[in-house]
Amino acid sequence: METTGWGKYPVIQSRIITPSSPAAVKQLLAGAQGFCGIARGMGRSYGDSSLASTQLHTRRLDQFLDFDDNSGMLRCGAGISLEDILKHFVPRGWFLPITPGTKFITVGGAIASDVHGKNHHCEGSFADHVSSFRLALADGQVVACSAEQTPELFQATCGGMGLTGIILDASFRLKPIRSSDINQTTIKAERLEEVIELFAQYDSSSYSVAWIDCLASGDKLGRSLLTVGEHAEQGELRAGKPAALSIPVDLPGMLLNRFSIQAFNTLYYNRIRGKKTTATIHYEPFFYPLDGIHQWNRMYGKNGFTQYQFVLPREAGLQGMRAVLERISESKRGSFLAVLKAFGKANHNYLSFPMEGYTLALDFKIDRGLFPLLEELDKIVLDYGGRIYLSKDVRMSEQTFKLSYPDWREFEKVRQQYGADTVFKSLQSERLGI
Numbered sequence: 001m002e003t004t005g006w007g008k009y010p011v012i013q014s015r016i017i018t019p020s021s022p023a024a025v026k027q028l029l030a031g032a033q034g035f036c037g038i039a040r041g042m043g044r045s046y047g048d049s050s051l052a053s054t055q056l057h058t059r060r061l062d063q064f065l066d067f068d069d070n071s072g073m074l075r076c077g078a079g080i081s082l083e084d085i086l087k088h089f090v091p092r093g094w095f096l097p098i099t100p101g102t103k104f105i106t107v108g109g110a111i112a113s114d115v116h117g118k119n120h121h122c123e124g125s126f127a128d129h130v131s132s133f134r135l136a137l138a139d140g141q142v143v144a145c146s147a148e149q150t151p152e153l154f155q156a157t158c159g160g161m162g163l164t165g166i167i168l169d170a171s172f173r174l175k176p177i178r179s180s181d182i183n184q185t186t187i188k189a190e191r192l193e194e195v196i197e198l199f200a201q202y203d204s205s206s207y208s209v210a211w212i213d214c215l216a217s218g219d220k221l222g223r224s225l226l227t228v229g230e231h232a233e234q235g236e237l238r239a240g241k242p243a244a245l246s247i248p249v250d251l252p253g254m255l256l257n258r259f260s261i262q263a264f265n266t267l268y269y270n271r272i273r274g275k276k277t278t279a280t281i282h283y284e285p286f287f288y289p290l291d292g293i294h295q296w297n298r299m300y301g302k303n304g305f306t307q308y309q310f311v312l313p314r315e316a317g318l319q320g321m322r323a324v325l326e327r328i329s330e331s332k333r334g335s336f337l338a339v340l341k342a343f344g345k346a347n348h349n350y351l352s353f354p355m356e357g358y359t360l361a362l363d364f365k366i367d368r369g370l371f372p373l374l375e376e377l378d379k380i381v382l383d384y385g386g387r388i389y390l391s392k393d394v395r396m397s398e399q400t401f402k403l404s405y406p407d408w409r410e411f412e413k414v415r416q417q418y419g420a421d422t423v424f425k426s427l428q429s430e431r432l433g434i
Contacts, residue, residue: 001013001014001015001016002014003016003043003051003055004043004051004304005043005044005045005046005047005048005049005050005051005394006043006044006045006046006297007046007047007297007300007304007305007306007307007366007394008300008302008303008304008305009047009303009304009305009306009366009394010048010051010394010427012051012053012427013053014051014052014053014054014055015037015053015054015055016055016057017035017037017054017055017056017057018056018057018059018060019056019058019060019061020060021060021061022061022077022134022136022142022168022169025056025061025136025166025168026136026140026141026142027140028056028140029136029137029138029139029140029166029423030139030140030141031140034423035054035056035423036052036053036054036422036423036424036425037052037053037054037055037056037424037425037426038050038051038052038054038055038056038162038163038424038425038426038429039055039056039057039058039108039112039162039166039167039424040055040056040057040058040162041057041058041059041078041079041081041105041106041108041109042059042081042104042105042109044102044104044105044109045109045113045391045392046306046307046391046392046393046394047306047391047392047393047394047395047428048394048426048427048431049113049161049162049390049391049393049426049427049428049429050109050162050426051426051427051428052425052426052427056166058077058078058079058106058108058166058167059079059106060079061077061078061079061080061108061168061169062077062079062080062081062084063076063077063080064076064077064080064088065077065169066171067089069092071173072094072173072174072175072176073171073172073173073174074089074171074172074173074174075169075170075171076107076169076170077107077168077169078106078107078108078111078133078166078167078168078169078170079106079107079108080106080107081103081104081105081106081107082096082099082102082103082104082105082106082107082110083104083240085107085174086103086239086240087239087240088239089174090177090180090237090238090239090283091237091238091239092237093176093177093178093237094174094175094176094177095174095175095176095177095231095283096174096175097123097126097129097172097173097174097175098110098115098116098117098119098120098123098124098125098126098128098129099115099117099287100115100116100117101117101287101288101289101290101339102288102290102291103240103287103288103291104291107167107170107172108162108166108167108170110126111126111127111130111133111157111158111167111170112157112158112159112160112161112162112167113126113159113161113390113391114126114127114158114159114347114349114351114352114354115391116341116343116353116354116359117207117287118207118208118209118229118287118341119206119207119208120341120342120343120344120354121199121203121208121341121342121343121344122203122204122206122344123344124344124345124347124354125159125347125352125354126172127158127159127347127349127352128347129172129173130158130170130171130172131146131171131172131173132144132145132146132149132170132171133145133146133157133167133168133169133170133171134167134168134169134170135153135157135164135165135166135167135168136165136166136167136168137164137165137418137419137420138165138418138419138420138422138423138424139419142168143165145157152410152414152417153414153418154349155348155349155350155410155414156349156350156351156410156411156414156415158347158349158352159349159350159351159352159353159390160350160351160411161351161390161391161426161428161429162426163411163415163420163424163425163426163429163434164414164415164418164420164424165418165420165424177231177237178231178232178233178234178235178237179231179232179233179234179235179236179237180235180236180237180238180239180282180283181231181232181235181236181280181281181282181283182207182229182230182231182232182280182281182282182283182286183229183230183231183232183278183280184227184228184229184278184279184280184281184286185227185228185229185276185277185278186225186226186227186272186276186277186278186279187202187225187226187227187228187275187276188223188224188225188269188272188274188275188276189210189222189223189224189225189226190219190220190223191220191221191222191223192212192221192222192223192224192318192321192322192325193222193318194224195210195212195222195224195226195340196317196318196321196358198210198226199226199342199358202226202228203342205228205229205230206228206229206230206231207228207229207230207286208226208227208228208229208341208342209226209227209339209340209341210224210225210226210227210339210340210341211224211225211227211268211338211339211340212224212325212338212339212340212360213265213266213268213269213338214265214325214328214329214334214335214338214362215258215261215262215265215328215329215332215334216265216329217326217329221322221325221326221329222321222322222325223269224340225268225269225272227286229286232280235280238282240282240283240284240288241284243291243292243293243294244292245292245293245294246294246295247293247294247295247296247298247299248295248298249298250298250301250302251298251299251300252301253300253301253302253303253365253367255299255301256299256300256301256365258332258333258334261334261335261336262334264336265334265336268336290337300363300365301365303365303366303367304365304366305363305364305365305366306363306366306370306374306392306394306395307337307361307362307363307364307392308361308362308363308364308374308377308388308392309353309359309360309361309362309388309389309392310324310359310360310377310381310387310389311343311353311354311355311357311358311359311386311387311389312357312358312359312381312384312385312386313355313356313357313384313385313386314356314357314358315357316357316384316385316386317357317358319384320380320381320383320384321340321358321360323380323384324360324377324380324381327373327376327377327380328362328373328377331373333364333369333370333373335362335363335364336363337361337362337363338360338361338362338363339360339361339362340358340359340360341358341359342357342358343355343356343357343358343359344356350405350407350408350410350411350414351390351405351407351408351411353387353389353390353391355386355387357386359389361392371395374395375397378396378397378400381404382400382403382404386404387404387405388400388401388404390428393428394428396431396432398431398432398433401432401433401434402432402433408434411434412434415434
């Protein structure tokens with residue numbers, strides 16, 4: 001069947017296998033015909049990391065297996081989505097320890113991408129909260145993995161993009177909440193230097209994120225809206241509602257141009273009148289603003305889009321971000337989804353993306369001149385000691401990857417040790433030489 005990532009590029013033909021249980025996964029891997037391909041959850045990685053000629057879909061591994069009401073420790077199948085967890089546990093007073101900008105990903109995908117959220121500066125990434133998981137290896141053997149018992153396999157699997165095995169289930173701790181609401185504060189920053197200072201000023205906030213006008217230039221370069229948030233102490237405990245809006249067809253690509261994006265960015269920035277505003281809102285629009293629109297990826301047209309997300313170390317953050325934003329502003333290829341976050345310290349996982357510093361994510365519709373521009377941005381990112389997020393990548397070169405992920409050789413050693421290098425492959429892994 002025809003498959004693609006969330007960016008709708010590339011589109012390939014794949015054979016789909018959907019095992020109904022962990023035993024079926026084990027049997028498939030140990031079978032005489034063997035398996036060669038990649039696991040896939042909900043297909044929300046933007047590029048080609050879950051694309052292969054054979055895909056093993058995990059959504060039927062969707063059971064809640066155990067929960068401790070005292071500690072918040074949850075054990076569940078790898079195919080359960082973050083949405084499933086929120087619907088079930090928010091009314092009981094529990095929330096995810098880490099969540100990215102969409103709830104439509106599986107637990108297995110969250111581990112494989114070692115996803116981060118608006119609280120990385122104080123709580124790290126998803127794998128930092130995982131106590132253990134079960135992994136089906138290339139030969140069908142099932143191994144219980146943890147940072148203490150199997151440190152190398154754990155470090156290779158967390159952030160390893162599904163290239164060490166099939167995650168069957170996982171245990172991690174939810175966080176207690178008293179309300180499903182978020183107390184939100186939004187602060188206007190007139191330039192890049194100011195928003196970087198604001199991140200430091202609000203470093204004690206549980207959650208922080210900034211929207212950036214990436215087409216602004218000159219004295220307004222990097223003008224932003226920084227939003228910080230805390231879980232409310234009072235209020236109802238209610239899960240989110242299904243999205244009310246949907247984009248039924250691919251929109252004409254011409255609708256997204258520098259004029260429409262510039263107009264949107266100006267309106268979006270100026271919608272906040274004062275220097276600082278406060279509000280109490282449900283967690284859905286705070287964490288998942290785009291989940292309120294089904295198939296929002298269709299707004300970029302039939303050719304699709306890519307999200308370019310990079311991180312720069314703290315000491316180079318201001319200068320490096322300025323260089324990237326200046327080049328984007330010069331190119332006139334703006335993005336109305338430009339999100340800046342502060343990262344805390346990196347963990348020890350070989351291919352995990354975060355490092356202490358700042359990360360910027362931008363959406364670009366795919367057209368003829370885009371990839372040469374992104375190659376220029378790659379060079380800037382490398383010059384300042386940064387790297388590109390694998391879960392969003394669809395075109396990074398092998399050289400760029402290996403220069404920016406220094407532990408890739410250790411990752412490959414683990415793959416070879418467990419025979420994963422001949423079984424688990426994706427379009428991305430073949431492009432990057434891993």
